[in-house]
Amino acid sequence: MKKIKYYLIAIVxxxxxxxxxxxxxxxxxxxxxxxxxxxxxxQTGGATSAxxxxxxxxxxxxIPKGPQWxxxxxxxxxxxxxxxxxxxxxxxxxPYAQVLAWYKEAxxxxxxxxxxxxxxxxxxxxxxxxKWHAIIISKTGGPKTTVTLVKDNWTWIxxxxxxxxxxxxxxxxxxxxxxxxxxxxxxxxxxxxxxxAKA
Amino acid sequence: MSLNELLDLLMGTLQTTGFIYVGxxxxxxxxxxxxxxxxxxxKEFEPxxxxxxxxGIFLVNFPNTPLFGYTEGHPQLLQFFYKYGIIWxxxxxxxxxxxxxxxxxxxxxxxxxxLLIGAGAQLGVFVTFTGTxxxxxxxxxxxxxxxxxxxxxxxxxxxTARLAxxxxxxxxxxAYSYMAMVPLIQPPIMRWMTTDAxxxxxxxxxxxxxxxxxxxxxxxxxGGIIALLVPAVxxxxxxxxxxxxxxxxxxxxxxxxTAGGPMMDVVTIFLGLxxxxxxxxxxxxxxxxxxxxGLGLFDFAVCTAGGILxxxxxxxxxxDKINPLIGNSGVSAIPMAPRVSQVWGLKYNKRNYxxxxxxxxxxxxxxxxxxxxxxxxxxxx
Numbered sequence: 016m017k018k019i020k021y022y023l024i025a026i027v028x029x030x031x032x033x034x035x036x037x038x039x040x041x042x043x044x045x046x047x048x049x050x051x052x053x054x055x056x057x058q059t060g061g062a063t064s065a066x067x068x069x070x071x072x073x074x075x076x077x078i079p080k081g082p083q084w085x086x087x088x089x090x091x092x093x094x095x096x097x098x099x100x101x102x103x104x105x106x107x108x109x110p111y112a113q114v115l116a117w118y119k120e121a122x123x124x125x126x127x128x129x130x131x132x133x134x135x136x137x138x139x140x141x142x143x144x145x146k147w148h149a150i151i152i153s154k155t156g157g158p159k160t161t162v163t164l165v166k167d168n169w170t171w172i173x174x175x176x177x178x179x180x181x182x183x184x185x186x187x188x189x190x191x192x193x194x195x196x197x198x199x200x201x202x203x204x205x206x207x208x209x210x211x212a213k214a
Numbered sequence: 215m216s217l218n219e220l221l222d223l224l225m226g227t228l229q230t231t232g233f234i235y236v237g238x239x240x241x242x243x244x245x246x247x248x249x250x251x252x253x254x255x256x257k258e259f260e261p262x263x264x265x266x267x268x269x270g271i272f273l274v275n276f277p278n279t280p281l282f283g284y285t286e287g288h289p290q291l292l293q294f295f296y297k298y299g300i301i302w303x304x305x306x307x308x309x310x311x312x313x314x315x316x317x318x319x320x321x322x323x324x325x326x327x328x329l330l331i332g333a334g335a336q337l338g339v340f341v342t343f344t345g346t347x348x349x350x351x352x353x354x355x356x357x358x359x360x361x362x363x364x365x366x367x368x369x370x371x372x373x374t375a376r377l378a379x380x381x382x383x384x385x386x387x388x389a390y391s392y393m394a395m396v397p398l399i400q401p402p403i404m405r406w407m408t409t410d411a412x413x414x415x416x417x418x419x420x421x422x423x424x425x426x427x428x429x430x431x432x433x434x435x436x437g438g439i440i441a442l443l444v445p446a447v448x449x450x451x452x453x454x455x456x457x458x459x460x461x462x463x464x465x466x467x468x469x470x471x472t473a474g475g476p477m478m479d480v481v482t483i484f485l486g487l488x489x490x491x492x493x494x495x496x497x498x499x500x501x502x503x504x505x506x507x508g509l510g511l512f513d514f515a516v517c518t519a520g521g522i523l524x525x526x527x528x529x530x531x532x533x534d535k536i537n538p539l540i541g542n543s544g545v546s547a548i549p550m551a552p553r554v555s556q557v558w559g560l561k562y563n564k565r566n567y568x569x570x571x572x573x574x575x576x577x578x579x580x581x582x583x584x585x586x587x588x589x590x591x592x593x594x595x
Contacts, residue, residue, distance in 0.1 A: 127353075127354070129594075142352070143353070144351075144353075172344065172347065175593060179340065179590065179593065180336065180340045183336050183586050184330070186333075186444055187330060187332060187585065188329075190581065191330070193439055194322075194323060198323065198326070201427050201428050204427075
């Protein structure tokens, strides 16, 4: 047993010396130092400008250079309508499709933009860590298009959470009702079968 | 040969070994891996998971090992398991298939109001979501961290792989660690949130018998309702219900035994190793993954409290009062949470057997947690 202890101590010491020596040699040598390759980085690395960046990122870091509001891109050539601390409106003398195409191009590298195509507007929602919450592009202006930029807000987060928590209750309540109804009928059927068998 | 040439030669040789890449982060990860192995082997804490996870962490953090990267574009061994098992979301669904084949929904069918406790216990998922955003996480990250509180490992993996894959290892580890620690985390909250009189509430010792027909119909009804209301989570719930239908139908005993036995074991090995292997030092030792452990604990506590609060609210309306000590079982940690309810119930009333009722609540949680995940997926995926 004692011998094994000594062997273990010797192996650990040799390993430690090996690491120390290797680091010393590396420090002395002028050869390029290779970093430990990050396996996931290998997947994410090398993203070209056309591909969305993987992982959490602020939109301000990946959109093209130009005017921005809270990290959201502003299409050049627009006329400001209103400017509040939480919301910015501007109008463009361009049809909806052209404005949408510009925004899609501007946000193509931002992975957390979700497009909700509603009847009267395109609602581009930020699901990442940017300071803006939505870019709303109106569809009803004909040759003119209004774009609204909305700042991130807690009202939206709270509202969606409350709705979803209630949603879980609703799902399980429906299931409860389903089980009660099925249970009621099955128990009745079993009773009837027993009565028939007795008769 | 000059000294420089000799050093270059030595350097070239050394670069093929792992020695020169050993840094403090790697050593920390070895210690974490060894800690999990210790917990699994010596303390027997969730050994089926912590042992492969611990070994995966230990193994993959040796520099230059061709285990979790890519060789000429092809995934290396553990990367292969990880990519096709977890990123492709195959393993969580197979685990649900196995769980379905092992689960008896009888206690829930006999007393379906227990489903509501499972819903109430999802409170932590949504509360933690808010807290996580306050700490600077993105919405998708917050959703993936929030689901930890449901104490449902496969659901956590499924949601995280979809919304925040970079947090997968931290979230999975937190979920399984806290599941193993249910007997330590839940009792103080149960004691704090209940009065002496409430703890002594006597519940029926037996539940109504459930017929085979009801048990066969349950996966069809439950599967159908969930598919209509939360379709996003059907890969998980579909497999869960299919496994259960195999079991309850009784016509495919070999398939049931395989799904709940050998298949489950194989999948668990791949799951544990891949999750452990995904804990690469550079990624794991940073702010967000470490914060996940703190947030997960808070989440778990709020979910437990949510279940207990739901029982209290239900007691305002129901004739046969429910013992709030089964509220903790709303999180889907089977069988640990119901066991805690049973032990604590007996402590305060020697004739009070809460196990079957707690199992009902726990099964409600096993539906509630994927339902909550489905809600989050529908919103953010």
